Amino acid sequence: MKFAVIGGTGLIGSQVVKDLNAAGHEAAPHSHSTGVDVISGQGLDEAVAGADVVVNLTNSPTFDEASPAFFRTSMGNLLDAARKGGVGHVVILSIVGADQVPELDYYRAKVLQEELLAAGPIPYSIVRATQFMEFMDAVMSWTVDGDTVRLPATPIQPIAAKDVADAVAEVAAGAPLNGIRAIAGPEIFPLDELGRITLSHKGDNRTVVTDPTAGMFAVVKGDVLTDKDAHLAATRYADWLS
Numbered sequence: 001m002k003f004a005v006i007g008g009t010g011l012i013g014s015q016v017v018k019d020l021n022a023a024g025h026e027a028a029p030h031s032h033s034t035g036v037d038v039i040s041g042q043g044l045d046e047a048v049a050g051a052d053v054v055v056n057l058t059n060s061p062t063f064d065e066a067s068p069a070f071f072r073t074s075m076g077n078l079l080d081a082a083r084k085g086g087v088g089h090v091v092i093l094s095i096v097g098a099d100q101v102p103e104l105d106y107y108r109a110k111v112l113q114e115e116l117l118a119a120g121p122i123p124y125s126i127v128r129a130t131q132f133m134e135f136m137d138a139v140m141s142w143t144v145d146g147d148t149v150r151l152p153a154t155p156i157q158p159i160a161a162k163d164v165a166d167a168v169a170e171v172a173a174g175a176p177l178n179g180i181r182a183i184a185g186p187e188i189f190p191l192d193e194l195g196r197i198t199l200s201h202k203g204d205n206r207t208v209v210t211d212p213t214a215g216m217f218a219v220v221k222g223d224v225l226t227d228k229d230a231h232l233a234a235t236r237y238a239d240w241l242s
Contacts, residue, residue: 003027003172004048006038006078007057011134012093015165016055023173038074044081053089054082055172060109067109075116083121091125091172092117093164096182098128100224104216123176129164130157130184130225133240136198143214147206150214151192157226158194159185160240163233182230187237191217194237201241
């Protein structure tokens with residue numbers, strides 16, 4: 001099959017392209033660097049023309065109140081281009097528990113993206129993933145204060161980006177779900193404990209202090225960012241660290 005992977009040069013997209021081509025499909029990456037702009041629509045019609053499947057892995061440049069406008073415009077432009085191009089399946093990547101954390105602008109924006117896709121004219125699949133292992137350093141950087149990192153004990157089920165990409169490629173190559181597939185890592189950790197494990201592995205002497213008010217995950221209630229019924233990936237956090 002022929003795939004157009006929008007956002008196909010990023011962390012997940014580049015691996016999705018690699019996976020699909022390795023499986024014998026024809027997958028082309030598209031992004032700003034290849035002349036495709038999902039906000040202005042520039043290059044979109046050409047990018048998706050003749051594709052059987054479009055995988056949309058573009059992301060908002062900010063996580064704030066501007067993010068809903070990004071997803072509203074980008075999904076509208078992409079669905080219009082896909083409809084004109086005769087595309088039969090559109091796939092997006094979203095977040096496990098996004099609909100349970102309305103306090104976060106970005107999570108509300110991802111739910112909006114899901115809703116626009118589901119209401120659109122083209123068969124679709126939504127892959128919801130738990131938090132990426134690759135994001136742990138960034139999460140800690142938000143709340144670092146000298147030699148102290150403040151983190152809440154929010155339950156997290158980290159998944160490796162490669163496992164996410166493999167799952168997206170698998171869904172994209174299959175029949176449209178017209179629904180959601182949840183994927184997650186094999187282990188659940190409190191976020192503060194995950195911070196301590198990460199720093200210890202790196203030989204970083206900073207101290208993690210448990211602070212229920214620290215960072216964006218402080219607003220998360222309970223274990224909504226985990227999913228014990230999800231399709232579980234194989235990579236454990238300790239193995240990923242090593």
